[in-house]
Amino acid sequence: MADRRRGISAHEAQSAAFPLIFDIRALAASTPAIPSARPVSADELTSSPDRFIDSTETPLLIVCDIGFRSAIVTDLLRSAGYNEAVSLEGGMEGWTAIGLPLDSPEGLTQQQYRRYDRQLKLPDFGVGAQQALGNARVAVVGAGGLGAPVLAYLAAAGVGSLTIIDSDDVEVSNLHRQPIYRTQDVGTGKARTAADFVSALNPDVTVGARSLRLDDSNAIDALADHDIIVTCTDSFETAHAINAAAVDLGIPLVFGSVYRTEGQLAVFDSRSGPCYACVFPTDADGSALSCSIVGVLGPVTGVVGSMQAGEVVKLLTEIGESSSGRLGLYDARTQTMESVSVRKNPACRVCGDASC
Ligand SMILES: [Zn+2]
Structure with a gap:
């Protein structure tokens, strides 16, 4: 013809x-x-x-x-x-x-191919990377301004297991920067409500909700058996308890924090670089002021939380370079992102020579 x-x-x-x-x-x-x-x-x-x-x-x-x-x-x-x-x-x-x-080639269902199509098309990101996400267990401490985008993007990307740890309830003043919650969720427990959001977004994800405030007495138990810990808390004490557990367990910690219109981002992996306490010593001024006192621009939490989610995906899929050894400093007023080197402190009380 x-x-x-x-x-x-x-x-x-x-x-x-x-x-x-x-x-x-x-x-x-x-x-x-x-x-x-x-x-x-x-x-x-x-x-x-x-x-x-x-x-x-x-x-x-x-x-x-x-x-x-x-x-x-x-x-x-x-x-x-x-x-x-x-x-x-x-x-x-x-x-x-x-x-x-x-x-379908072995490994993913046809539905998963459709759901993850746009990231599967990325150079270096194939079925293996998607399976690595699917097999990963990530703990997210704090389901607030940073935790909201972290949870949304990790769930959407297909991280297989998410543990959400937060003891607070949703407040109406959270809603301007925590868009995983709706007005009708005010008064509900954040961990449970965030878990419902995750399940509705992506049924592939196994999600655990723990209404728990972490401290030195319970952090190791709560965070063991995870591949990565994401800290999204605005409490200096809680961040140190999480860090000590991460160092003990040998688990990388993806850190983010916000202050008014500024944010910070880092990956702390004490096996190869500094821990959180090397950079923010436990005896430093711990009076970090919470958003309820100093205020915060909602999108700043979205930017920093999204970057945290990006670092988690990179670590799990071994794509690109992680932020380990660098502290990212974001300023929304000038729309700038600076990165400063941070080093292991041999005298660190948590991971240093004298720590044990
Ligand atoms: Zn350290």
Whole structure:
């Protein structure tokens, strides 16, 4: 059929039942694909088509992400005599959007492929990274201004297990910076209500709610068996109790704090760098003023909490460089982010030489 159209819709392609389907997407081998599609690079296919196709008369379907590259490859194949080559219009996006069947490579369900599609497409972030998130257990201490974006983004990204620790109730004055809560949630326990939010956002996540104020007597028990601890508390004493437990347990601590229009961000991993107490010693002025006294710009908590969530995802998936050994200083008034080096303090009372 010499006049076969160059492009074909997803529905037409499905009913045409092509004997040969070539998927030229970069991640074709590790993402859901049209059943029986064969992953191949555009270069391989166009430079030596006879390696893949027995006859120039064989009907072929060429598939890419959105139908652009497949149209080019189709033209190249046609100019080489493969006149039955056809491009899938709209690519896999079009195929997936109307719910046509997909074959999944091992590891993720088709639903998970759809849910996490945009992060799976990132360079360096494949099925392995998604599975690493799914297998991770993260404790989030404080479900307030920082905890809200941390929980929302970690749940959305597919972190498999989240433990939410907070002993407070939702107050109406929280709502300007804690958008996981609704007006009708005022008076409810934060840990439980935040857990309900997480479950509604992503049923893949196993979520635990603990209405608990951490101190030196209970922090180790509460934080053991996690891969990462995220501290989102505005209490200096609580932060130190969490840090001491993190050092004891050998678990990285992702730290954030806010003050009016400024924020701080760091990853403390005492196995390879400073701990929280190396930078903020226990005998320093601990009278950190809470948001209820000094005020805070809501979006600042969103910025810093989102950065904390980003650091957690990076640590779990081993993408990029972690912030370990650096203290990030954010200022919303000038829209600047500075980063200063922080070092292990040999005299640190928690992780230093004299600590035990
Ligand atoms: Zn230390």
